[in-house]
Amino acid sequence: DAKTTQPTSMDCAEGRAANLPCNHSTISGNEYVYWYRQIHSQGPQYIIHGLKNNETNEMASLIITEDRKSSTLILPHATLRDTAVYYCIVRVVVSGNTPLVFGKGTRLSVIA
Amino acid sequence: DAGVTQSPTHLIKTRGQHVTLRCSPISGHKSVSWYQQVLGQGPQFIFQYYEKEERGRGNFPDRFSARQFPNYSSELNVNALLLGDSALYLCASRLDRANTEAFFGQGTRLTVV
Numbered sequence: 001d002a003k004t005t006q007p008t009s010m011d012c013a014e015g016r017a018a019n020l021p022c023n024h025s026t027i028s029g030n031e032y033v034y035w036y037r038q039i040h041s042q043g044p045q046y047i048i049h050g051l052k053n054n055e056t057n058e059m060a061s062l063i064i065t066e067d068r069k070s071s072t073l074i075l076p077h078a079t080l081r082d083t084a085v086y087y088c089i090v091r092v093v094v095s096g097n098t099p100l101v102f103g104k105g106t107r108l109s110v111i112a
Numbered sequence: 113d114a115g116v117t118q119s120p121t122h123l124i125k126t127r128g129q130h131v132t133l134r135c136s137p138i139s140g141h142k143s144v145s146w147y148q149q150v151l152g153q154g155p156q157f158i159f160q161y162y163e164k165e166e167r168g169r170g171n172f173p174d175r176f177s178a179r180q181f182p183n184y185s186s187e188l189n190v191n192a193l194l195l196g197d198s199a200l201y202l203c204a205s206r207l208d209r210a211n212t213e214a215f216f217g218q219g220t221r222l223t224v225v
Contacts, residue, residue, distance in 0.1 A: 044216045
């Protein structure tokens, strides 16, 4: 079972920041937070990951609370092409045998 | 560079038949994983292979099997197909077992009738 809780759906106006929350209250000290997204009819796409510090890349920013029990993925200027299902996943990286455990994710709709 | 390629993209099978799905990882990637995604759900882990050996298995029946070849490509086999096996089958490759980023293919849409 997924170890994360996400809202089922969210809307965001085009050009505005999209803030997608994720709850992972049972996260362990050696588990990372990953975000993937899946655009309709495509395979999931990696976005970003982090352990406890905030992270930023060309796609998004990841804000992890100090107690690591929740995080927020931020798409700073959402476009229509960001409409997708966003998955928040916790995973131990050290062990190569741990797969990605997907929940149902958040369906983000970016509206013009 | 080519991404992860899967074949076929779509196929239709009859209950009781078997099916073989194929995956070519990104060049240089040695780890391949298979996932099943039924409509409305997130992908579910089936197998992971690394250096031609099975390194992980999800909660799927023995009708599901896989293998990895010396060139690191992989096949997923499903025997005695059931209607419930209808799903999108995704292949993901990683550079190695612990590398953080998994790259997914477009998937194979299997319909069992």
